[in-house]
Amino acid sequence: MKENEVVCNFQDIVSEVLIRHRSVLDCLTKYQESTARVNRSVIKAVTDCGCVSICANKREYPARDSLKDCGKYMDSHLKGKMCEHCREVIAEELGKHLFYLTALCNTLDFKLEELFDNEYERINTLGHFLLS
Numbered sequence: 001m002k003e004n005e006v007v008c009n010f011q012d013i014v015s016e017v018l019i020r021h022r023s024v025l026d027c028l029t030k031y032q033e034s035t036a037r038v039n040r041s042v043i044k045a046v047t048d049c050g051c052v053s054i055c056a057n058k059r060e061y062p063a064r065d066s067l068k069d070c071g072k073y074m075d076s077h078l079k080g081k082m083c084e085h086c087r088e089v090i091a092e093e094l095g096k097h098l099f100y101l102t103a104l105c106n107t108l109d110f111k112l113e114e115l116f117d118n119e120y121e122r123i124n125t126l127g128h129f130l131l132s
Contacts, residue, residue: 045086
């Protein structure tokens with residue numbers, strides 16, 4: 001099955017199974033709640049489990065390097081390797097987040113596949129000038 005088919009099928013199944021939260025207000029609040037749950041699960045991997053830690057500092061890179069080369073000086077600030085339990089929890093929360101994002105797309109009449117395609121084209125066109 002192609003990736004685009006998976007996205008379309010996912011959007012269709014979300015539309016079928018979403019019963020209680022069809023209101024745009026419900027979709028917005030559930031999406032926001034899922035964002036908080038993703039954040040919380042990552043934070044718990046650091047603070048409760050300790051399998052990963054965060055070591056953040058000012059990002060510095062040589063001014064003479066090109067914009068394209070700056071990426072090699074950036075890191076995620078994460079140290080360590082996430083344990084299997086934390087990976088499972090975060091993956092589950094990210095899955096729920098995708099579910100509610102898709103529900104919001106359905107409510108607002110957006111095709112998830114088109115959003116992916118449009119964003120891909122934007123990133124591909126702007127490249128390093130996107131500055132994300």
